[in-house]
Amino acid sequence: MKVTESTSLYDNLDKMSVSEILTSINNEDAKIHIAVKSQISKIEELVTRLVDRIQSGGRLFYLGAGTSGRLGILDASEIPPTFGMPHGVVIGLIAGGDTAIRRAVESAEDKIHGGWEDLQQYNINEKDTVVGIAASGGTPYVIGALQDANKNGLLTACITCNPDSEIAKVATIAIEPIVGPEFLTGSTRMKAGTAQKLVLNMITTTLMIKLGRVKGNKMVDMQLTNKKLVERGSKMIVDELGIDFEEAQRLLLFHGSVRAVLNSIKNQLPNN
Template sequence: MEFTRITEKASKYNHLEKMTVNELLTNINNEDKTVPDAVEKSIPQIEALVEQTVPKLKNGGRLFYLGAGTSGRLGIVDASECPPTFGVSHDLVIGLIAGGDNAIRKAVEFAEDSTDQGWKDLETYHISENDVVVGIAASGTTPYVIGALQKCNENNIITGCITCNEGSPLAETAQFPIVVTVGPEFVTGSSRMKAGTAQKLVLNMISTTTMIQLGRVKGNKMVDMQLSNNKLVDRGTRMVMEELNINREKAAELLKQHGNVRNAINNYGA
């Protein structure tokens, strides 16, 4: 099948500058409503990647997200939220972006065009076949990401990807591709919109499902979350109260003593 960048196709809407604010918001929202349905069609692909990821992480491996621009930033967001949410090490899920940390806030010109830099960035983490690397690129054509995944494949490292263009070079390179076809953007080519939303949803699914499979959730609670602010301390206290059927004062005391919800519950009465 000939590769066509659907993410670059012309918007179904025209003369946007002539629309009212309400018309703009309504039309953007109508387009956004299509994204979850597109993600649903990709669940078997997401499942295949997660099934590969969980055993690697159980055996001491790591999950890397690699991207440029919006895609890179989304990977970093997902990776950075794993430690506070699930109490895992900052070294378990790692997000890398073309151009380095400076590119998180400001675009670094032509950083994504290097076919070698992605692999070099991974090498600084002593990447090995114990790890999993997921390339993120809405277009599916980013050299920084494709080059890195090609080297990973050569070195027997499991590769996945999240892209929004079927038949793209990235989807053809990854061993476990996830392709979410969301169609043309409301503003032609602005893949931070529907494509970015789709990537965020898939990243949520990958990390959350993986962490649950790793035992980082009990029932439906984040029992390993970091107690890094008063809101989370209060949430943790209520979780201990509910689980052990004790009053707030006793729950708060246990939480302070043991440092997190799981330990407070497991050590109650010990």
């Protein structure tokens, strides 16, 4: 039996108090960071290769079904607003299409060539990278896509929470944070899903930093899509230039990004 499907270490959940349930879930969650830490070398290998490939015009595709697919879409959707990257550099796909983001689409994950067919809509090529996300490690939609991607010369990787899984045997780089049985037997939206989310955060945040989308520890290319982000950007400029907040906000709204403001000021300095 797969670890993600194995029986919970806790029994009689329905007889537990609220405090006991919460404490037990938290105790299980404490195991997640250890599992993710064990995979840093694999994550490093993927990110290092991704930097070169994206600088050469490649893209990063996430594929998954159910919770795994939704996590990939979530991570991909945050890249443009957070880092100012164009839409279409990091792309998340889910078995069953956009409908499946909110509502399960029956049997979509069982279509062995479904993932590769979805990728064809993006004119996928050998510069691109496909990362399959599957807690169980046995999702046909994802496995088939990685197999076809391998045949066509793409870099492939996977994120799974079962050891010795079918998907790990297919992927060039297998990232396997094994978090053990879920508190609620088989509910991989819990520990497995959290582990996957942590890995996705690590991949894209490190990738964007190495692609030059961060200055110091600041998101200087973030999109100014609401008042909170305008205030955050203005404060970055205040901290960097030592000017008052109102002037920082005026410059930010005029130039459109923190980076553009800093570059404008730098260009006005002598010897630039």
